[in-house]
Amino acid sequence: xxxxxxxxxxxxxxxxxxxxxxxxxxxxxxxxxxxxxxxxxxxxxxxxxxxxxxxxxxxxxxxxxxxxxxxxxxxxxxxxxxxxxx
Ligand code: SF4
Numbered sequence: 018x019x020x021x022x023x024x025x026x027x028x029x030x031x032x033x034x035x036x037x038x039x040x041x042x043x044x045x046x047x048x049x050x051x052x053x054x055x056x057x058x059x060x061x062x063x064x065x066x067x068x069x070x071x072x073x074x075x076x077x078x079x080x081x082x083x084x085x086x087x088x089x090x091x092x093x094x095x096x097x098x099x100x101x102x103x
Contacts, residue, residue: 018062018066020059020062021059023058023059024057024059024063025053025054025056025057025058025059026050026053026054026057029050029053032046033046033049033050033053033076034050034075034076034077035074035075035076036050036076047076047081050076051076051079051081054076054078054079055079057079060078060079061078062078063077063078064077064078064079064080064085064088065078067080067085068085068088068089068092069092071089071093072085072089073085073086073089
């Protein structure tokens with residue numbers, strides 16, 4: 018995927034985008050990762066990929082796991098709905 022070459026996070030430590038826990042250093046990593054995503058020119062493509070591939074872990078497209086959970090549920094509902102009419 019060509020757009021991945023323009024991802025802002027390619028110059029960052031990948032672990033920053035997979036914080037363990039929700040307090041202390043993990044919260045700091047989460048905020049730092051989201052700041053990187055805000056500068057990213059391909060954040061929408063990243064979020065779309067996370068939703069279409071069901072990514073539940075890590076920061077994708079500027080969203081945390083808890084922020085993405087309802088988006089993933091909605092994406093699955095849409096997928097089931099469209100599957101009924103294929
Ligand atoms: S939006 Fe996605 S591709 Fe862009 S910096 Fe964040 S995690 Fe990386």
